[in-house]
Amino acid sequence: GDSVTQMEGPVTLSEEAFLTINCTYTATGYPSLFWYVQYPGEGLQLLLKATKADDKGSNKGFEATYRKETTSFHLEKGSVQVSDSAVYFCAIQTGANNLFFGTGTRLTVIP
């Protein structure tokens, strides 16, 4: 079945450090790929997405590239800020509006 494997957390970084959160997936067909972010006490918000191979999604300095050959969609940011502290979820969608989520990675950025 379809599944998402996401880097375990928590991750603690200093401000301005480089961030990578790994995400790989298993799916039949050609899923759409997403990163969602959950700030404390809130619901999830879409951070970025990619719908076909080699697409790069980007938003708020975050980027992720749809790598079909490695079935990966790693999230990166060159310089994190304290305000980026949140839980990040990788997700895939394979039709019928069924989003499969990873387990989430908690990021804490310290000044």
Place this chain on the structure above:
Amino acid sequence: EAQVTQNPRYLITVTGKKLTVTCSQNMNHEYMSWYRQDPGLGLRQIYYSMNVEVTDKGDVPEGYKVSRKEKRNFPLILESPSPNQTSLYFCASSFALNTEAFFGQGTRLTVV
């Protein structure tokens, strides 16, 4: 303002006492879903609906019911809650496949 509204935000109840968590969206979205979020497990889909009167099971439907009588509303019903249904629940809606899902703020349910 475009939003998904869940109520209540917090609920403590006793085993076996029927409850309903409401979800409403004002974006005229076709698709709506319910998820539960548990530590170490991420979000798991309970039920989803592709249109009015069309619902289907997600990954963890046992112990839950839903209905979609109107496009904007998608209530989650627990007929006989049990402690293993203690969780954080999210409702979500989207316009179509592969489009952004909008999430409610969540309902934290405790069953004692």
